Amino acid sequence: MNIHGIEYDSMLNGDGLRAIIWVSGCNHKCPGCQNPQTWNPNSGSPITTDDLNRLFNYLDKGYPSGVTFSGGDPLFPENRSTVLYLCKLLKEKYPNKTIWMYTGYLYEEVKDLEILRYVDMLVDGPFEKDLADVNYHWAGSTNQNVIDLHHTVTQNV
Numbered sequence: 084m085n086i087h088g089i090e091y092d093s094m095l096n097g098d099g100l101r102a103i104i105w106v107s108g109c110n111h112k113c114p115g116c117q118n119p120q121t122w123n124p125n126s127g128s129p130i131t132t133d134d135l136n137r138l139f140n141y142l143d144k145g146y147p148s149g150v151t152f153s154g155g156d157p158l159f160p161e162n163r164s165t166v167l168y169l170c171k172l173l174k175e176k177y178p179n180k181t182i183w184m185y186t187g188y189l190y191e192e193v194k195d196l197e198i199l200r201y202v203d204m205l206v207d208g209p210f211e212k213d214l215a216d217v218n219y220h221w222a223g224s225t226n227q228n229v230i231d232l233h234h235t236v237t238q239n240v
Contacts, residue, residue, distance in 0.1 A: 084108075084165035085127040087120065087155070089134060091141055097183035097204065097221065099148025102141055104130075106152060106166070108159035111187030115212030117223070121155035130165070142177050149181035149203070158186045158193055170201035190230055205230045 085107035093103045108124030109116075120126060141147060150173055157166045170182055181203040186193065190207045193199065206221055207228050214224035221229045 084130055084162050085124060086130045086134070087118075087127040089138055092147075093151070096151040096153055096185065097149065098181065101147060101149050101151050101183070102138055103151045103153055104138075104157075104169075106154035106157050106159070106162055108162050109154055109156040109187065110159060111156060111209045113187065113210040113212070115215065116210055118154065124155075124159065124161055135169075139176065142173075142180060147180065149177075149183065151183040151185070153185040156187050157184050158188050158196070158198070163196070163198060167198045167201075170198055174201045190228065199232055202232055205232055 087105040087107060090103040090105065092100045094100060096103050105118065105121060105127075107121050107127040109122045112119075112122055116122075138150070142150070152166060156162070173180065173182060182201060183204045183206070184202045185206045187209040188207060190205060193207075199205065207230060208224075208226050211224045211226050214226050216225050219225050219227075
């Protein structure tokens with residue numbers, strides 16, 4: 084899987100200070116997307132062991148609240164196996180850190196994916212330029228949902 088980088092100490096894509104993994108590959112191609120350079124799955128560069136070691140060193144500091152997968156789309160079909168592996172690894176190594184994920188898919192379309200067992204918060208749905216709202220917390224447009232997956236699964240939604 085290719086990434087466009089890992090950003091550290093972000094406060095914009097989830098709660099607290101977080102690392103953001105910007106993945107390559109997206110089928111949604113939303114008009115007005117802030118990251119169209121991530122649409123091509125061959126853009127960026129392959130995620131490396133060095134990338135993961137830097138991420139782990141960051142998370143070992145204690146203060147980061149977790150990791151966010153964004154892009155591109157972490158649930159782009161070709162990304163799913165690597166993202167699943169990373170989510171499992173992160174939850175095993177850092178059970179008290181949260182994993183957020185931004186996807187253009189609706190929750191109903193992806194709710195049965197194994198990946199979501201390891202994700203705490205999901206921001207779903209394509210960005211819709213006409214519904215953009217800078218005051219809508221954690222999402223770019225009001226059609227998107229910010230879903231606490233632990234609560235959703237517990238409630239059997």
